[in-house]
Amino acid sequence: MSRVPEPATSWYGSQMVSVFTTSPPKAGSLFLVALATALYGCGSGSSAQPAADASTPDASAPETSAPDAETDAGTDAPVAFPAFTVDYPQIVKNQGTVLGKPVIVTVTWPGDSNVSTWEAFGDGLGASDYWSATTQQYGVGAATSGPSNHVHMTQALPTSLSYTDLQTFVAAAIQAAGSDAGAPEAGVADAGADASAPNPSWPVPVKDANGNAQTIYSLFIPPAISVTDPGSGMPFCMEGALGYHDDVVVNGIPVAYSVSLECPSMAPSGIEETAAHECVEASTNPYPESKTLGYVGFDPEHLAWDLYTGFNDELADACENWADAYYQDTGSFPFWVQRSWSNAAALTGHDPCVPAPAGAYHGMTLFPSQETTLKVDLSSIGGGTSSTHGFGVSIGKPLTFQVGFFSDATTAPWTIAYDFPAQTQLFTETGAFVGNGKGTVSIDKTTGQNGDKATVTVTVTAKGDAGFHVMAITWDPPSAQSGYLPHYLPLVLVDQ
Numbered sequence: 001m002s003r004v005p006e007p008a009t010s011w012y013g014s015q016m017v018s019v020f021t022t023s024p025p026k027a028g029s030l031f032l033v034a035l036a037t038a039l040y041g042c043g044s045g046s047s048a049q050p051a052a053d054a055s056t057p058d059a060s061a062p063e064t065s066a067p068d069a070e071t072d073a074g075t076d077a078p079v080a081f082p083a084f085t086v087d088y089p090q091i092v093k094n095q096g097t098v099l100g101k102p103v104i105v106t107v108t109w110p111g112d113s114n115v116s117t118w119e120a121f122g123d124g125l126g127a128s129d130y131w132s133a134t135t136q137q138y139g140v141g142a143a144t145s146g147p148s149n150h151v152h153m154t155q156a157l158p159t160s161l162s163y164t165d166l167q168t169f170v171a172a173a174i175q176a177a178g179s180d181a182g183a184p185e186a187g188v189a190d191a192g193a194d195a196s197a198p199n200p201s202w203p204v205p206v207k208d209a210n211g212n213a214q215t216i217y218s219l220f221i222p223p224a225i226s227v228t229d230p231g232s233g234m235p236f237c238m239e240g241a242l243g244y245h246d247d248v249v250v251n252g253i254p255v256a257y258s259v260s261l262e263c264p265s266m267a268p269s270g271i272e273e274t275a276a277h278e279c280v281e282a283s284t285n286p287y288p289e290s291k292t293l294g295y296v297g298f299d300p301e302h303l304a305w306d307l308y309t310g311f312n313d314e315l316a317d318a319c320e321n322w323a324d325a326y327y328q329d330t331g332s333f334p335f336w337v338q339r340s341w342s343n344a345a346a347l348t349g350h351d352p353c354v355p356a357p358a359g360a361y362h363g364m365t366l367f368p369s370q371e372t373t374l375k376v377d378l379s380s381i382g383g384g385t386s387s388t389h390g391f392g393v394s395i396g397k398p399l400t401f402q403v404g405f406f407s408d409a410t411t412a413p414w415t416i417a418y419d420f421p422a423q424t425q426l427f428t429e430t431g432a433f434v435g436n437g438k439g440t441v442s443i444d445k446t447t448g449q450n451g452d453k454a455t456v457t458v459t460v461t462a463k464g465d466a467g468f469h470v471m472a473i474t475w476d477p478p479s480a481q482s483g484y485l486p487h488y489l490p491l492v493l494v495d496q
């Protein structure tokens with residue numbers, strides 16, 4: 001859902017899985033209570049604005065190396081950029097269902113003082129460089145909108161309603177739109193509406209040549225309205241969740257919608273970031289409820305990324321924990337947005353979160369030749385057995401492996417650290433704490449730059465409750481009060 005504090009959460013079918021660490025890196029109260037329903041797309045938003053920066057319009061298909069090379073420290077040998085083949089994950093295509101020609105319908109309610117802002121956001125998003133950078137490589141076209149896709153509701157929502165209630169409301173509104181021709185702002189009272197102040201009809205979903213709905217109904221919920229988690233009964237805003245996306249099935253056709261919660265503590269900038277996050281995911285994984293999935297889930301070889309982030313693995317989710325993922329766009333689209341995962345950029349050693357900030361990107365990589373293919377038992381979180389790349393460990397026996405420093409251009413050295421959390425919190429429908437075991441970690445080289453390697457030694461001293469451990473190599477830690485995580489390179493250790 002959302003950040004500051006950022007819950008690294010995602011929902012799969014009727015099961016929500018979440019992971020958090022109780023030792024640094026830590027972003028406040030990071031995680032949500034279980035929601036026993038299908039809810040996708042943790043969004044973004046903040047009450048504190050990250051500093052604006054210059055962004056390249058599209059880093060989705062950059063060069064595999066910089067045109068120049070530097071000299072490796074202590075040698076005369078030239079070093080390419082990046083110095084190593086980078087082992088970053090890909091987010092899986094699944095059935096590949098995306099919106100080729102998305103249409104954004106902005107829905108607002110009485111008492112919202114920012115209606116014109118939300119409508120300008122929805123109208124300008126699809127033509128922005130931000131939109132093409134985050135969605136085009138996945139087959140999504142330019143989104144369209146405009147005054148005919150602005151819906152001004154006249155009847156207030158209940159002051160408190162659950163996620164399920166709102167989902168039912170969306171389905172009913174789309175159903176009613178079809179029954180009265182969907183004339184926007186026509187003032188035709190739908191069934192049960194107060195005839196003295198009828199809600200306007202929503203535009204009917206636009207369909208492509210194959211009959212797939214292309215419309216995203218983008219809902220902005222005013223601060224006076226509380227949407228609650230049906231699992232805990234608590235308002236999402238109190239849990240740190242600022243938005244989500246899902247779909248409803250109307251007349252046998254799944255239709256996407258997104259929800260941006262105008263939490264009372266949030267500045268408009270944070271709500272814009274949430275809306276950007278949710279629209280990207282609603283276009284690249286539009287029908288999660290209906291299980292015809294688009295881009296969601298890290299590839300099986302990189303299960304460690306799912307375990308470390310709590311299966312927070314849609315495209316925008318994958319970047320939401322990092323402070324540099326948030327910036328204000330410029331030009332004709334001067335809104336706050338959140339960077340989103342690029343499979344192409346990740347594969348070639350560039351910043352995986354696009355549009356990339358100006359300047360060189362630096363990171364860390366594992367070397368797959370040093371890993372093995374292992375079976376991981378996920379029964380403790382309601383899953384089966386998965387095969388993935390990782391390391392087998394035995395109590396008291398040191399494990400040694402290397403990590404590589406890389407960058408895509410010349411940059412100053414950076415410092416790395418590690419996170420081996422004391423426990424994880426792996427939510428099923430009821431929630432469960434799972435011990436991560438214990439271990440000691442040492443790194444022989446904590447500062448380096450492109451082409452350097454560090455040797456990591458891990459000694460597990462107590463088994464994990466689930467039969468595995470998750471840890472990460474970290475770098476670029478944010479300030480203690482920022483509510484973000486350092487950049488991380490997750491890995492999984494499986495007890496032998």
